[in-house]
Amino acid sequence: MSLQHWFFSTSESTGLNGTATGHYGPFTVLPALSCFPLRLSFLQRWTAWRSIFFPCSLSSCQECRFLLPVSITERFLFCVFWCSISERFLSGSISVSTQATGCRTGISCFSDEAGCGEDHAGALFCSHKLFPPVIRPQFNLRQLFFMQGIIVIGGGILGLSTALHILQARPGTRLVLVEKEQTIAAHQTGHNSGVIHSGLYYKPGSLKAINCREGYDRLLRFCREENIRHEICGKIVVATSEQALPQLQELHRRGVANGLQGLKFLNPAEIRDIEPHCTGISGLLVPEAGIVDYPAVAEKYAEKITEMGGEIVLGERVEEIRQNGNQVEVIGASRTWKGNAVVACAGLQSDRLARQTEPALPLRILPFRGEYYKLRPSSARLVNHLIYPVPDPAFPFLGVHFTRMINGGVECGPNAVFAFGREAYQKTDFNLRDTLDALAWPGFHKVAAKHWRSGLGEYHRSFSKQAFVRALQNLVPEIQAEDLEPGGSGIRAQACDRSGKLLDDFDFRVSRNIIHVCNAPSPAATASLAIGKTIADNLLSLLQ
Template sequence: MQRVVVVGGGILGLAVARELVRRGDRVSVLEKEDRWAVHQTGHNSNVVHAGLYYPPGSAKATMSVAGNKSIVDYAVAHDVPVEVCGKLVVATTDDELPALWVLASRAEANGVPARLIDPVEAREYEPEVSCVAALRVESTAIIDFPAICQEMALELAEQGADLRLNTAARAIRTTGNHVEVATGDVVLQADLLVNCAGLHSDRVARMAGLVPEASIVPFRGEYYELREDRRHLVRGLIYPVPDASLPFLGVHLTRMLDGSVHAGPNAVLALRREGYRWRDFSAHDVAEVARFPGTWRLAKRYLRTGVDEVVRSLSRKRFAADLARLVPKIEPADIVPAGSGVRAQALAADGSLVQDFLIQQAPRQVHVLNAPSPAATCALEIAKHIANSIRG
C-alpha cells in the first residue's frame, strides 16, 4: 500500500483515484474548485467516442475502443444516464471522400463497428442530412459525464479516500522518500504524486520541479443549440469529415440526453486558461502563451484556420452556414448560444500539436500533460494504465 496525492478532480483525476483505491492505496484528491468536474469534464459534449479518428496502435485508438465499453458499462452499473445511439460522419462533397475512406479504414483497423453507406441510407438515420456518402458508427454514445464523476466521488468517499474540495496545490517538493504537497494550510506527505490538473497540468509539473515536454495552450470551443421548434432537424449525431492535421473534429450536431441539439464547437484561442467567454481575460495567461515559442510557430502554420475560427466565433451567420453544410435547412435564426468549454491542448516548442495522450514520469511523480477529448471516454483505461505503470 502506498500513499498517493492526486491533483485534479475532473473525470480523469477521480478515475485514477478510484483505480488506486481499488488496488489498496490510500489516496487524497485535491480539487481547487468547490465541486467536482467543473472545467473540461463539465463543459464537454458528453459524447462517448468510438475510436475511429486515431492512428491504429496509438493510445487514443486503443483506449477509446476499450473505454467506449468500460465507461458505458460503468454508467449502466451506476444508473447514470447513457444512450448508445451511434453517429454519422458525412462527406458533403466528392473532395471529402478520400478522407472518409481513410476514416473507414482506421475504424476497421481499430476494431470500431462502422460501415460506409450511401446518401439514401444516411437519410434513413437523418432525413435532413446532406451528403455524398457517410460512415455509420454504431458504438458512439451520449452520457452524463458530470454524473459519472459524482458516482466516482461517492465510491471514493465510501472507500475512505481523502477528498478535498476548495484545495489547490500551492507547492510541491520531492525528498528522498516522499513527495510533499502544500495546500496553503497543510502539507500532505505521500509516496507518489499524480497530476491530473488538466488546464493547469504543465504548471503543476513545473511546480513539482519537472520540465514538461509540452505546454498547455487553451482553446475555447463555443456551442450553439437548435431552438426547440427546430430540434426535429437532427435525430442523433452528425459529424463532418475532420481535417486530419488538426485535433479538432469540426462543428457538429449532437442530440443530448434531454432532447436538446447542441451545435459546435469551434476552436479559438482562449485569453484565460478558464476563459469561457471573450471577455474572460488574464494578462498572466496571455503573456505566458505569448512567451512560448511554440505559439508563434503554431500561428504561422495555421493562420488561415485561426482566422476562420475567429470569424465563426463572431458571426452566427457563419456558424449556421457551416452547420447547413450538414443539414441544409438550418438557418441563423435556428440557433441560440449554449455556453462553451476550454480544451487543454498540449503544444510542443516546435509549434506542433501533441496529438496523442502525453504522460510524463519522474521519481515519485506521474504527470498527465495531454488528455483532452477523448480522455473522458478513456478515463477508466488511462487510470488502469497509470496504476500499472506505477507498479512497474
C-alpha cells in the same frame, strides 16, 4: 505464555493455509505480517491496529492469518507509536524486505542483507524464527507503508478514475484527492459534449486508440451497473465535398483497425434515411457511438472513492510540489500534504505542475475555447442523433457538428478559438498570465504562422452567428439563425511542443514517484476508466 500459545491459542485448530477451522473466542483474526523491524513485544500488540487499514482480503494476501488480542488501549498506543516512527519508515531510511534466498519455505524476511540465509543470520526479524512454517502473504515493508499516502491532484474525470483504481487495487490505501474548485468536474469534464467515442478517429496502436476501445467497454459496463443514463445512438460522419472523400476512407480504415463493429459507407439516400435533413455526397455510419452525462459519471466515481475511504478536498489550489527523497510534499493555498506518491491530473494547469518537477518540460498547454449554440426546441426535429463532418487532419479537432444530449436538446458546435485565458469561457474573458505564457512559447508562434488563416475563420464564426450558421448548413441546409440560441462553452487543454506540433495523443510523464498527465484531450472522458487503471497500475508498480 509461549509464542506458539500466543499466536495459535484457539478452541480449535487452524488449517495449513492459516484459515480458521473453529471458534476463536476472545481473539481477532488478522493478516500475518511476515517481516517487521520491531521487537516481538511490539509486534504482538501494535500490528493488531493495522487490521483496520490492511484487511486480509487484499489480492496479494494468501489467506494467512494469525491471532492477536485487540483492545482500544492497544490501538491507541499503536497510533501514537506509528506517528513517532512514520517519518523514518516513509523516508526510506530503513532497508526493505528481501526474499530470503536460503529459506526452506521461501517466505520473505526483513534482513540487513540481500538474503538472510537458511539460518537467518543478520535478520532483525524473521518469521521463520518466531512462527510455525505456515503460508504467509508476500508483503514487503516498503509496500506496506507506501500504501499510506498517495495524493491525486485534480478532480476531473481522470483524477477521479485514477483515485478509484488505486483504492480498488490496494484497499486501505490512505488517499487524498485535491481539487482547486468547489465542485468536481468543474472544467473539461463538465463542459464537453457528452459523446461516448467509439475509437474511429485515432491512429491504430496509439494511446488514444488503445485506451478509447478499452475504456468504451468499461464505461458502458460501469453505466449499466450504476444505472447512469446513457444511450448508444450511433452517428454518421458526412463528406460534403470530393476533397473529403479520401479522409473518409482513412477514417473507415482506422475504425476497422481499431476494432469498431458495424461501420458502413452511406450514399446520399442512405444518409437521408438516417438523418432526413442532412445532405452529403457520402457518409460513414458509426453505430457504436453514444451519449452520456459525464458529470454524473464523475459524481459516481467520487461517491465510490469516499465509500472506500478516500478523501476528496475541494477548494484547495495546489501551489507547489516538492520531492524530498521518497516523499512528496504537495503544498496548497492553506494546507500541505506529505505522501509517498503523487498523480497530477491537472488538465488546463497540467504543464505548470509538471514543470515543478521537470523544469525542461518540452511542451505547453494552449487553451482553445469551443463555443456552442443549441437548437431551439421547435427545431430539434432537424437532428435525430449525432452528425459530424469529416475532420481536417491538420488539426486535432473534429469540426462543427450536431450532438443530441442525454438530458435533452441538441448542441451545435463547437468551433475552436485560441482563448486568452485557461479558464476564459466567455469571449471577453482575459488572463494576463495565461496569455503571456502562451505568447512566450516558441511552438505557439509556429502554430500561428502556419494556421493563421484557419484561426481567423474560427474567430469570425465566434463573433458572427451567421458565419456559424453557414458552417452548420454544410451538414443540415435547413438550419437558420433563428433556429439557434446561445449554448455553453468549454476550454480544451491542448499540448503543443516547441516545433509547433499540436500533440494528437495522450502524454504521461514520470518523475520518480510522481506521474503527470500532460495531455489528455478527447476521448479522455470515454477512456477514463482505462486511463485511470493504467496510471494506477504504473504508480503502484513504482512503489514496489
